[in-house]
Amino acid sequence: MPRPCVILLTVPPTARRTIVAWTLYDFANSAFAAIVLATIYPAYYAGVVVGNAEGRGDFWWGSAVSAAMVIGALTSPALGGIADHAGTRKPFFVGFSVACIVATALMATVGPGAAWWGWALGVLGIVTYEAGVVYYNSYLPRIAPSEKLGRVSAAGFAVGYAGSLVAFAVAYPFAAAQAYWGCFLAAAAVFALFSIPAFIVLPGDARHDVPLSVAAARGLRQTRNTLLEILGSPERRQMRRFLAAYLVYEDGVNTVVTFAGVFAARTLGFAFTEIIALFMIVQVAALLGSAAWAVPTDRRGPRFVVRANLVQWAVVTVAAFFVQEKWHFWIVALLAGTGLGAIQAASRTFMATLVPPLREAEFFGFYALVGKTGAVFGPLVFGGVSWLLAGNQRAAIVAIGSFFVIGFMLLLRVQAGGPTGGGPAAAYEGAVTRAG
Secondary structure, X not given: OOOOOOOOOOOOOOOHHHHHHHHHHHHHHHHHHHHHHHOHHHHHHHHHHHOOOOOHHHHHXXXXXXXXXXXXXXXXXXXXXXXXHHOOHHHHHHHHHHHHHHHHHHHHHOOOOOHHHHHXXXXXXXXXXXXXXXXXXXXXHHHOOHHHHHHHHHHHHHHHHHHHHHHHHHHHHHHHOOOHHXXXXXXXXXXXXHHHHHHHHOOOOOOOOOOHHHHHHHHHHHHHHHHHHHHHOHHHHHHHHHHXXXXXXXXXXHHHHHXXXXXXXXXXXXXXXXHHHHHHHXXXXXXXXXXXXXXXXXXXXXXXHHHHHHHHHHHHHHHHHHOOOHHHHHHHHHHHHXXXXXXXXXXXXXXXXXXXXXXXXXXXXXXXXXXXXXXXXXXXXXXXXXXXXXXXXXXXXXXXXXHHHHHHHHHOOOOOOOOOOOOHHHHHHHHHHHHO
């Protein structure tokens, strides 16, 4: 297969400054994930902006998330290919991040009844957030030593959960005063401030004097070739099997995260301040879970960690069905939190061990495609079941549990994902040396 016409500048694997800047971006964009994706905006949009007495708000928010993921799924691989060919990885990374920050700030203008405006901003925010993450993830194999891929990936998620705690702390006074517009401005401010180190420190591409239209054509051709390679090449068999499992179980993870706040608000009567407090505790649990599973991800392998956490997530959905009191949900949420960062960090490490050197953005574009496609059906299933059953969110959450069971079964076919070491980072160093 033809390789991209651009080679990124070498990033020394032990460059601590680069790794710190990389992890701080996870701290920054977690403000969006925490306030917009997981807690305040979904509950505010579904319950206040649209109205959720009979599950109508669930359906509207589910359709917004699904629409955003469809757009992201269709564009991510091509954007990765274009960035590789034009040498525009960093400008794309910065540009999409800034667009997401602006969309988050504009959510402060969404009031009761502004369903379409709120829907459009939700879609824009999620699309640009996920696009930025594509380029962010593609740096991982370049900045981390191969034997520490799992630890560096987990560090990013752990720092990210710390960022969520900061975002919640800043947003809490606004939520307590029912000035929800302030929550979204606070999230935008945290996102903007802590993105600056990554914008400055992460390396740019070796630029080529290629018109963007030419780079786009090359990128689209490369996207097609890469898709055919993933689908048909014997060398990509394990990647193909992993992505099939990831498609299913990531759908479940995304859906639980997206609707947890809505579930807590409607089914259990949580106030907005209680939702923030709940998710602050969940972030602590997720941080500790990421840290606890970091070393096992390298020593036992990401496959082992993902399998263990899929069992845990299936238990969480069943337990949520039987929740009757608020304190019951606190326990279930803590259990989910310990597995949240772990499964995401291990999945990213799993993909990093399968990516060929010098093609990170290209393949992580497809990783993002699968993740976004794996976030289309879950929200529709949850929202659809809730709406059809007159707002029965307990049945909806159990339906999502099937995604974890199926994902676990598919992962049994994957033979890769053992202990890290001598993987893509080491191969990358050798490839760069040969290219030089």
